[in-house]
Amino acid sequence: MAAQVKICGLNDEEAIDAALEAGAEFIGFVFYPKSPRAVSAEQAAELSQFVEGVCKVGLFVDPDDALLDEVTSHLRLDMLQFHGSETPERLARVRAEYGVEVMKVIPVATKDDLAAAEPFYEVVDWILFDAKPPKGADLPGGNAVSFDWSVLAGFKCPVPWMLAGGLTSANVAEAIRVTGAPAVDVSSGVEERPGVKDPAKIAAFVAAAKSAA
Numbered sequence: 001m002a003a004q005v006k007i008c009g010l011n012d013e014e015a016i017d018a019a020l021e022a023g024a025e026f027i028g029f030v031f032y033p034k035s036p037r038a039v040s041a042e043q044a045a046e047l048s049q050f051v052e053g054v055c056k057v058g059l060f061v062d063p064d065d066a067l068l069d070e071v072t073s074h075l076r077l078d079m080l081q082f083h084g085s086e087t088p089e090r091l092a093r094v095r096a097e098y099g100v101e102v103m104k105v106i107p108v109a110t111k112d113d114l115a116a117a118e119p120f121y122e123v124v125d126w127i128l129f130d131a132k133p134p135k136g137a138d139l140p141g142g143n144a145v146s147f148d149w150s151v152l153a154g155f156k157c158p159v160p161w162m163l164a165g166g167l168t169s170a171n172v173a174e175a176i177r178v179t180g181a182p183a184v185d186v187s188s189g190v191e192e193r194p195g196v197k198d199p200a201k202i203a204a205f206v207a208a209a210k211s212a213a
């Protein structure tokens with residue numbers, strides 16, 4: 001079965017159209033002010049008002065309830081992605097309160113890091129394995145860095161999961177082959193510069209991911 005694809009950090013209509021036309025199953029909006037891809041709740045609501053048939057994901061980093069309330073009162077998100085140091089207890093509460101799917105990001109460098117996902121299996125719908133941010137990075141993700149995919153080879157995750165970190169149209173097929181990832185997530189790899197998506201790169205990425213054996 002072809003891998004599912006999430007295009008993250010969307011902030012303009014052209015890029016959203018490119019993701020939908022290419023066949024991405026998930027589109028992501030970043031609600032983290034420090035990110036060059038950040039959108040406000042109002043912008044995301046406007047951008048997504050006519051979008052149907054895909055899973056709309058909101059990316060947050062240690063958000064407080066006020067931010068979650070603000071965003072979810074403006075638009076219907078299907079999934080909330082948490083890229084900070086949120087605890088299983090916090091995510092269990094959020095999932096129950098907001099009634100949406102929840103995805104927890106686990107930063108990975110070595111095989112030992114995979115154990116950090118275990119406490120979340122009972123309380124989230126998805127796990128996303130992403131590269132650890134480089135030392136001194138401003139962002140916990142979206143840094144265009146990969147990790148050693150072989151740490152996921154043969155790994156059995158009891159919940160649906162995605163792979164992220166430095167993926168591009170040139171390496172995504174190999175990443176899927178090595179890890180067996182059922183879904184992949186990309187931001188930097190489909191941009192012409194940080195915060196500016198390239199529709200042609202989006203199309204190429206989705207095609208490469210979908211054609212991976």
Ligand SMILES: O=C(O)c1ccccc1N[C@@H]1O[C@H](COP(=O)(O)O)[C@@H](O)[C@H]1O
Pocket residue numbers: 008009028030032035036037059061083128130139140141142143144145164165166167185186187188189
């Ligand atoms: O994209 C961002 O700006 C961002 C900010 C804060 C946390 C995560 C962020 N992006 C996510 O990071 C991974 C990997 O991104 P990349 O493809 O290496 O650029 C992905 O899940 C992005 O959605």
